[in-house]
Amino acid sequence: MANCESFFDKPIFELIKAWLRNLGIVAFNQIKTKYDGENNPVVGSFEWDITAPSYVSPLAEYSSDGLIPGFVVCDFALGFNRNEITTDAADTFIRKVQMTKSSRTNQRIMFVLFARRFEKNAFNKLRSEGVLAITIANAFGNKVDESLARLSKVIQGTLSIERHPDELLQMVKDLESISGENGNLRGYIFELFVSSQICNFYGYGNVRINKEYKINGKHAEADVVLETNDDIYIVECKNVKTLPSMEVSLWMKTRVPIINSYYKSNNPDNKNIHHRLWVTGNIYPKDINRLDEFKCNNKKIDVDYLFGQSLDDFFYQKKQVFNLYRKVISPDYKKGQIPDFDL
Structure with a gap:
C-alpha cells in the first residue's frame, strides 16, 4: 500500500x-x-x-x-x-x-x-x-474530524480499502458536505484506489502517490507510480465525468515530456518507462484523435490511455478489483454524457 x-x-x-x-x-x-x-x-x-x-x-x-x-x-x-x-x-x-x-x-x-x-x-x-x-x-464538526482520521489510516495501510469500502464512501460524503463535489476529493479517492490495486495488473513493487519530478528547472507530478524490477509505470488518474481538453494537453505536452526527461538521467537500471492516462468518465472525440496521434508519433515511448468502458474492461480482468472499483467509484458520478460543446 x-x-x-x-x-x-x-x-x-x-x-x-x-x-x-x-x-x-x-x-x-x-x-x-x-x-x-x-x-x-x-x-x-x-x-x-x-x-x-x-x-x-x-x-x-x-x-x-x-x-x-x-x-x-x-x-x-x-x-x-x-x-x-x-x-x-x-x-x-x-x-x-x-x-x-x-x-x-x-x-x-x-x-x-x-x-x-x-x-x-x-x-x-x-x-x-x-x-x-x-x-x-x-x-467542520466531529464527523469530518473522524473522516480525516479514517483517511489517515487508509493511506498508512492500517485500514484496508478492500475490507472497508463503505467506510471510504462515507468518508467522501462527509468531506464533500464541506467542500462540495466541485473539489478534488473524488480524484484523490481514485488515486488511492489505483495505488492500492495497480500491483494486481503490473506486478509487485514500490508504489508512490503524487511523486514529484524536477529536471532542468521544470516540474511535474505523477499521481501514481509503480516501480518493479524491470519497469516503471506512471499513471495519471482522472475521476471526472468528462476530461477537459486542457488536461489532455497538460499530460501530453508537459507531464510526459518532463518525466521522460527526468528518467533519461535518473534510470541507472535502464527500466522500461510506461505512461498511462486513466479516466473514469469520457474523453472528447477530438481529444481521442489527439491521443491516438500522440501515441503514433511517439513510438519510442510506451504511452496508452483508457477511459469509460475501456477502463471498466481493463479492471474486469480482475473480478475482485472490478467489483471494488464499481463500489468505490460510484457509477452515477463516473458515467457522464459527452456535452455538445468544448470546455
Whole structure:
C-alpha cells in the first residue's frame, strides 16, 4: 500500500479553502496553497501553507493610494504524527507571527493555525497573540474530524480499502458536505484506489502517490507510480465525468515530456518507462484523435490511455478489483454524457 503524507494533506487543503470561501473573508479565486506550484505562498519573509488577500473590513483599509488588502495566512499541523500542538510548537508559530507583523506593519493580517488538538497552555498562548487557533472538529464538526482520521489510516495501510469500502464512501460524503463535489476529493479517492490495486495488473513493487519530478528547472507530478524490477509505470488518474481538453494537453505536452526527461538521467537500471492516462468518465472525440496521434508519433515511448468502458474492461480482468472499483467509484458520478460543446 502506498504511503504518502502529502497525499493526506490535499483533502484538508480542499476543506480549508472551502471554509475560507464560505466565511467570505478572502478573495474567492486568489487563494494560494503550497501545492499550487513549485514555490510555497509567501507573506512577509515566511512561507505559509495557505494565503489569500482579503478586501473586507477590518483587514482591508483605504489609503491615499486606494484600497490596501489585508491577508489571511494559514498553517496546519494535521499530519500522521502531528495530532496535538504543544507549547513549544505554539512558541515557534508565535515567533513566525511576530516577525511577519514587524515586516508588514502597513498591512493587516489574520493568522490561522489548524490542528487536531491544542494543549491548553499552547491554545491560550496562541489566542493571546491574536492567532485564530482552530481544530478540525470546531471548524467542520466531529464527523469530518473522524473522516480525516479514517483517511489517515487508509493511506498508512492500517485500514484496508478492500475490507472497508463503505467506510471510504462515507468518508467522501462527509468531506464533500464541506467542500462540495466541485473539489478534488473524488480524484484523490481514485488515486488511492489505483495505488492500492495497480500491483494486481503490473506486478509487485514500490508504489508512490503524487511523486514529484524536477529536471532542468521544470516540474511535474505523477499521481501514481509503480516501480518493479524491470519497469516503471506512471499513471495519471482522472475521476471526472468528462476530461477537459486542457488536461489532455497538460499530460501530453508537459507531464510526459518532463518525466521522460527526468528518467533519461535518473534510470541507472535502464527500466522500461510506461505512461498511462486513466479516466473514469469520457474523453472528447477530438481529444481521442489527439491521443491516438500522440501515441503514433511517439513510438519510442510506451504511452496508452483508457477511459469509460475501456477502463471498466481493463479492471474486469480482475473480478475482485472490478467489483471494488464499481463500489468505490460510484457509477452515477463516473458515467457522464459527452456535452455538445468544448470546455
